[in-house]
Amino acid sequence: MDNEENRSPQPLTPQAFRYQVAGYARDILSYGVIRSHVITLMIDDAKVIFVYYDHSLIVESEVLDLQDSEQKLLFVKMIKQMHALSPEALGIIPNLQAPFMYDPKQLKNPGLYLEPAAKEGTIPSHKVLVGCLLTVDYNTKTRQGQRTVRLGKVLFCSNGINGRGTKVIRVTCSCKDGDCAWKGKDGECDWKGLKLRCTDMAVDEHAWVLKHLPNVLGWFITDGGALQVRLKLMFGADYDERLICGSIQEELCPIMDLESQEQFAQVMYDVLQCHEWVYTHPRVLHRDISQANIMFRRDATKKIYGVLNDYDLAALVDERHAPTSGHRTGTKPYMAHEQQRTGWTGPLFYRHDLESLFYVILLLVYHYQRPGVKAEKLEFVKWFTEGDDFIYKEKSNLLRVVDFSWIAAPQPFFGAFRYWLQTIRDSLVDGFSDQGLALRKARVGGQISFDLETLGDNFSYKTMSAVMRNFDGKELVTRNPK
Numbered sequence: 001m002d003n004e005e006n007r008s009p010q011p012l013t014p015q016a017f018r019y020q021v022a023g024y025a026r027d028i029l030s031y032g033v034i035r036s037h038v039i040t041l042m043i044d045d046a047k048v049i050f051v052y053y054d055h056s057l058i059v060e061s062e063v064l065d066l067q068d069s070e071q072k073l074l075f076v077k078m079i080k081q082m083h084a085l086s087p088e089a090l091g092i093i094p095n096l097q098a099p100f101m102y103d104p105k106q107l108k109n110p111g112l113y114l115e116p117a118a119k120e121g122t123i124p125s126h127k128v129l130v131g132c133l134l135t136v137d138y139n140t141k142t143r144q145g146q147r148t149v150r151l152g153k154v155l156f157c158s159n160g161i162n163g164r165g166t167k168v169i170r171v172t173c174s175c176k177d178g179d180c181a182w183k184g185k186d187g188e189c190d191w192k193g194l195k196l197r198c199t200d201m202a203v204d205e206h207a208w209v210l211k212h213l214p215n216v217l218g219w220f221i222t223d224g225g226a227l228q229v230r231l232k233l234m235f236g237a238d239y240d241e242r243l244i245c246g247s248i249q250e251e252l253c254p255i256m257d258l259e260s261q262e263q264f265a266q267v268m269y270d271v272l273q274c275h276e277w278v279y280t281h282p283r284v285l286h287r288d289i290s291q292a293n294i295m296f297r298r299d300a301t302k303k304i305y306g307v308l309n310d311y312d313l314a315a316l317v318d319e320r321h322a323p324t325s326g327h328r329t330g331t332k333p334y335m336a337h338e339q340q341r342t343g344w345t346g347p348l349f350y351r352h353d354l355e356s357l358f359y360v361i362l363l364l365v366y367h368y369q370r371p372g373v374k375a376e377k378l379e380f381v382k383w384f385t386e387g388d389d390f391i392y393k394e395k396s397n398l399l400r401v402v403d404f405s406w407i408a409a410p411q412p413f414f415g416a417f418r419y420w421l422q423t424i425r426d427s428l429v430d431g432f433s434d435q436g437l438a439l440r441k442a443r444v445g446g447q448i449s450f451d452l453e454t455l456g457d458n459f460s461y462k463t464m465s466a467v468m469r470n471f472d473g474k475e476l477v478t479r480n481p482k
């Protein structure tokens with residue numbers, strides 16, 4: 001124990017106590033076994049509150065006073081009730097078969113349930129998922145039915161209580177030890193790709209884009225069951241019932257597996273080209289450009305292709321202004337700054353995604369001294385921890401203040417990105433400055449003649465490609481043959 005913990009604990013304010021318990025709930029929802037919700041107890045001397053958390057809601061029970069014999073009895077009954085709840089009712093997702101569920105002795109295995117590396121030893125470990133079986137109603141265009149997969153390594157998980165709790169897990173068909181309903185005549189399991197709106201159109205002169213799209217094999221949706229129905233009844237129209245949505249797709253490589261800055265540049269340029277194609281042809285706007293969604297695949301000859309992954313938040317371009325499409329989406333550090341302004345309601349433009357791509361590059365080359373190794377000083381670390389207001393101001397300072405002294409300063413490993421950053425940032429500054437002028441004129445003259453989609457041609461696919469098609473004095477590969 002260090003000195004910090006030896007000190008007699010300061011009494012927590014009720015608010016700080018709630019934050020602390022919410023922190024534990026977030027860890028339980030983010031790590032370890034896959035959960036739809038968590039039930040915790042807040043105990044302070046003889047007062048107890050039961051608290052329910054899912055990814056969008058916190059529900060507190062009334063305060064129980066254990067010094068009151070009736071309330072004490074109620075408390076004991078509630079604990080007994082909880083003990084009798086099914087794994088699903090306790091928050092473990094449906095149709096997950098985990099070894100510890102039928103062999104509780106496993107819970108004693110050190111390191112399996114709690115992450116030993118965690119500071120306080122309270123973060124659940126991902127190892128608990130390895131070897132679990134998950135049965136889903138699996139759909140492809142040609143087949144429907146249940147399918148059981150065996151879970152392996154957890155490749156990615158988002159740490160957050162609010163909104164989506166994305167998890168990426170390596171899976172195999174569980175048929176390895178027996179018969180599998182999906183086994184074909186050749187003995188191989190059926191893992192054929194889905195024909196989606198995007199892949200349907202990627203033929204002939206568009207075939208190049210297939211190398212830059214994820215290969216989705218199947219999908220499933222599980223509803224939240226009786227509990228979600230009851231929450232809906234209780235909270236009414238304002239409450240969106242939560243669903244578990246999943247897809248199974250071919251495994252891609254994270255960009256931190258790349259080795260040189262030229263490879264990073266090519267992957268970023270590929271993603272730009274893929275984004276433009278998806279926007280122009282299937283008319284889909286991605287809306288969630290982030291570092292985690294930019295990946296790559298290697299073909300048989302070890303060539304590298306950047307892939308724009310995760311279309312969960314994507315919207316059809318022609319429906320993007322519909323009020324249901326949820327304007328404020330994305331991953332905070334990478335969101336276009338306008339979307340983080342209080343009261344912003346759109347419109348949504350493709351250039352917002354390009355602004356996100358700029359932040360992906362900026363944060364990558366400032367925060368990593370080489371692939372996978374963080375820099376000593378993290379210039380923009382507050383973009384990951386602070387709220388929208390703060391990030392909006394920081395990004396405005398970067399893009400809306402005409403400051404000729406700003407000089408891009410990437411880490412030495414990424415040194416050749418300086419030109420990209422400088423030019424892209426300057427085109428954004430020019431765009432917002434022209435937009436300001438046009439708005440001012442419009443206030444006098446009434447009409448606005450300014451292309452908001454491209455900030456008056458200052459910031460568009462065209463201007464981005466003009467910068468990104470070359471890197472460090474060399475031409476990168478342009479994928480679209482046209």
Ligand SMILES: [Zn+2]
Nearest residue numbers: 173175180189
């Ligand atoms: Zn199989």
